[in-house]
Amino acid sequence: MIELENLGKSFGETRALSGVSLTMAEGSFTSLLGPSGCGKSTTLRLIAGLDRPTTGRIRIAGRDVTGLTAAERNIAMVFQSYALYPHMTVRQNINLPLAMRNMTRVERLPVLDRLLPSARRKMADHAARVREVARLLEIDALLERKPAELSGGQKQRVAVGRALVRDPIAFLFDEPLSNLDAKLRIQMRGEIVDLHRRTGRTFVYVTHDQAEAMSMSDRIAVFMAGEIRQVATPRELFERPASREVAAFVGDRPINLIDVAATGAALPPPFDGFAIAGPALPPRVTLGIRPETLDLVPEGPLAGRVGLIEYLGSEAMVTFHLSGAGAEDVTLRAALDAGHGLPAEGDAVSLALDAAAAHLFDADTGRRLDARLVARDGAAAAGSGLRSLP
Amino acid sequence: MSAPRPRLREALTDLWLAGPATVAMLVLIFIPALIVGVLSFTDYLFGASTFHWVGLDNYIELFTDRTGRRAVTNTLLYVAVVMPTSIVLSLVAALGVHAVARWSRGLANVLRTAYFMPVAATLVAMATVWQMLLHPNLGLVNQVLALAGMAGQEWLSDRGLVLYTLAVIGIWETIGYNMILFLAGLAAIPEHLYDAAAVDGAERGWERFWTVTWPLLGPTTLFVLVVTATRSFRVFETVATLTNGGPAFASDTLVFAMYREGFVYFKAGYSGAITMVFFFFVLTLTLIQLRLVEKRVHYR
Numbered sequence: 020m021i022e023l024e025n026l027g028k029s030f031g032e033t034r035a036l037s038g039v040s041l042t043m044a045e046g047s048f049t050s051l052l053g054p055s056g057c058g059k060s061t062t063l064r065l066i067a068g069l070d071r072p073t074t075g076r077i078r079i080a081g082r083d084v085t086g087l088t089a090a091e092r093n094i095a096m097v098f099q100s101y102a103l104y105p106h107m108t109v110r111q112n113i114n115l116p117l118a119m120r121n122m123t124r125v126e127r128l129p130v131l132d133r134l135l136p137s138a139r140r141k142m143a144d145h146a147a148r149v150r151e152v153a154r155l156l157e158i159d160a161l162l163e164r165k166p167a168e169l170s171g172g173q174k175q176r177v178a179v180g181r182a183l184v185r186d187p188i189a190f191l192f193d194e195p196l197s198n199l200d201a202k203l204r205i206q207m208r209g210e211i212v213d214l215h216r217r218t219g220r221t222f223v224y225v226t227h228d229q230a231e232a233m234s235m236s237d238r239i240a241v242f243m244a245g246e247i248r249q250v251a252t253p254r255e256l257f258e259r260p261a262s263r264e265v266a267a268f269v270g271d272r273p274i275n276l277i278d279v280a281a282t283g284a285a286l287p288p289p290f291d292g293f294a295i296a297g298p299a300l301p302p303r304v305t306l307g308i309r310p311e312t313l314d315l316v317p318e319g320p321l322a323g324r325v326g327l328i329e330y331l332g333s334e335a336m337v338t339f340h341l342s343g344a345g346a347e348d349v350t351l352r353a354a355l356d357a358g359h360g361l362p363a364e365g366d367a368v369s370l371a372l373d374a375a376a377a378h379l380f381d382a383d384t385g386r387r388l389d390a391r392l393v394a395r396d397g398a399a400a401a402g403s404g405l406r407s408l409p
Numbered sequence: 410m411s412a413p414r415p416r417l418r419e420a421l422t423d424l425w426l427a428g429p430a431t432v433a434m435l436v437l438i439f440i441p442a443l444i445v446g447v448l449s450f451t452d453y454l455f456g457a458s459t460f461h462w463v464g465l466d467n468y469i470e471l472f473t474d475r476t477g478r479r480a481v482t483n484t485l486l487y488v489a490v491v492m493p494t495s496i497v498l499s500l501v502a503a504l505g506v507h508a509v510a511r512w513s514r515g516l517a518n519v520l521r522t523a524y525f526m527p528v529a530a531t532l533v534a535m536a537t538v539w540q541m542l543l544h545p546n547l548g549l550v551n552q553v554l555a556l557a558g559m560a561g562q563e564w565l566s567d568r569g570l571v572l573y574t575l576a577v578i579g580i581w582e583t584i585g586y587n588m589i590l591f592l593a594g595l596a597a598i599p600e601h602l603y604d605a606a607a608v609d610g611a612e613r614g615w616e617r618f619w620t621v622t623w624p625l626l627g628p629t630t631l632f633v634l635v636v637t638a639t640r641s642f643r644v645f646e647t648v649a650t651l652t653n654g655g656p657a658f659a660s661d662t663l664v665f666a667m668y669r670e671g672f673v674y675f676k677a678g679y680s681g682a683i684t685m686v687f688f689f690f691v692l693t694l695t696l697i698q699l700r701l702v703e704k705r706v707h708y709r
Binding site: 088095100103104107115181 | 608610620624
């Protein structure tokens with residue numbers, strides 16, 4: 020278990036991190052997700068012991084490690100750039116943490132390591148362990164190569180091997196897949212999840228790619244501007260984002276965010292087909308509508324004209340310019356199933372939206388509102404067999 | 410016939426770009442070197458209208474004659490002292506300045522400039538300063554020694570000491586340049602390797618140095634080795650200005666002997682033989698270094 024308690028980190032005048040508290044259960048897979056510069060990598064470096072926090076405490080397996088060095092914490096880390104030692108073979112790279120941890124300085128000396136019985140025994144143990152890990156990661160054929168002779172994916176595996184070899188308490192990953200091509204990235208995702216299952220260790224995974232975080236982790240901590248904005252399971256994060264920023268960051272397709280002035284429960288055009296059900300609303304509300312909750316229907320509550328169509332194969336992202344009073348400049352992007360035929364640019368169409376799946380935020384603070392969007396009488400209801408063209 | 414034309418034009422452009430420098434190299438370096446090589450087998454004197462082939466006599470003289478042997482052994486000793494000392498000290502200085510730069514850029518820049526001063530300054534002018542510092546009675550060095558209760562030395566006129574004095578000046582002169590090279594090498598080491606080393610357990614300064622710094626400085630060290638070796642083999646200015654090779658040839662070196670034999674005694678043949686030996690030493694040393702070190706530094 021890794022516990023972060025009110026962590027803060029400043030670099031000179033710059034505050035990189037403040038008030039970060041997070042508990043990562045034993046054996047869990049937690050992603051730290053956020054845009055670049057949000058403090059997620061800083062947090063990981065604090066957990067690793069590569070940096071010291073300005074405030075707060077870190078506990079690993081119940082032990083306060085705030086003042087300990089990286090090696091004393093017995094964690095392993097995989098770096099974005101792999102950080103393999105270029106002058107060492109794959110075997111030596113994987114072996115290094117074992118030698119550093121188990122052998123005395125005398126035993127590591129170049130000639131003595133072959134003379135001292137204790138050193139020879141340890142080296143034989145280590146060699147067996149390196150072989151085992153290499154076999155597990157299917158890099159046993161590469162052991163005598165130098166990193167310069169490896170592909171990106173192979174380097175990645177060696178980096179994982181170096182982390183795996185000494186059975187650490189926890190594995191830290193710092194954007195490990197971002198230097199790989201798209202196809203390999205998807206494959207490596209599966210392998211890392213598999214590794215997590217096999218080792219049963221606590222994994223902490225830093226990424227800016229929400230798809231990676233969503234598909235791999237049990238829990239995601241969303242970082243923004245040096246703070247944690249939400250900690251939740253991937254499903255919760257997608258279905259109940261705590262704020263407008265989180266909603267904008269999570270999800271494969273960018274969410275539509277539209278500010279409207281709400282007078283009581285009623286909404287102004289073009290959303291006058293809907294109302295807000297909930298207590299005490301702020302004067303301005305942000306509607307969060309995911310592209311996949313929009314669909315074309317005859318006589319739907321939203322009228323508009325088709326703009327740009329981005330064809331993606333199984334689906335298409337279609338931009339709609341809403342029409343009618345109060346709808347100037349309001350555009351919605353919808354993900355439409357391409358299999359049923361698509362409208363043409365310039366067509367006048369009407370849309371329906373799944374009101375229950377819409378998110379409501381306070382337009383001023385960005386916080387999620389404890390309220391629901393509901394369709395008013397006469398407006399097309401959500402999810403009632405809408406898959407048809409006008 | 411239209412296709413080859415641009416290619417011909419390109420080829421002419423290439424020749425025009427590379428040509429002048431190549432011609433200059435041939436005329437000013439390779440051909441004279443060849444002539445020097447040929448002359449080293451003759452007894453040619455500058456200005457003379459005839460010469461005789463003497464075979465290996467010049468070389469035999471260089472290696473058997475006391476003065477000639479002196480120049481060879483002095484040079485080898487000088488290189489043996491200057492090269493390792495300068496490299497170790499400049500690496501230590503570079504590590505220090507690199508560490509200082511983490512907390513004070515300003516101070517690091519001052520140190521860098523101070524170390525680089527001897528490289529930028531004219532060595533002949535600097536030699537005058539050294540002469541004053543090392544003066545037996547008035548020099549600062551002996552006065553400081555006297556304050557400490559130690560006997561002063563005849564730094565530049567003691568036969569057993571003079572070569573080492575010159576070596577110290579040679580080290581002083583090369584440290585700055587080497588340090589700048591090492592600093593560039595240190596700056597090029599990716600920070601994440603130190604992070605990886607810290608996680609892997611190499612946390613103490615010494616372990617970090619052996620795990621990351623030293624191996625990754627390999628290419629820099631090789632370059633510094635070659636440059637320092639050739640520079641110290643070429644030692645001339647300090648000998649010419651401070652000792653003239655004396656006393657009694659105690660500080661005579663190959664290049665100074667070359668100069669003396671060629672330009673003072675006009676013995677072009679003998680001077681040519683010294684040049685060839687000098688060239689052979691530098692070439693051999695460079696080749697050995699490349700052979701030994703290259704495999705370890707290119708990470709393949």
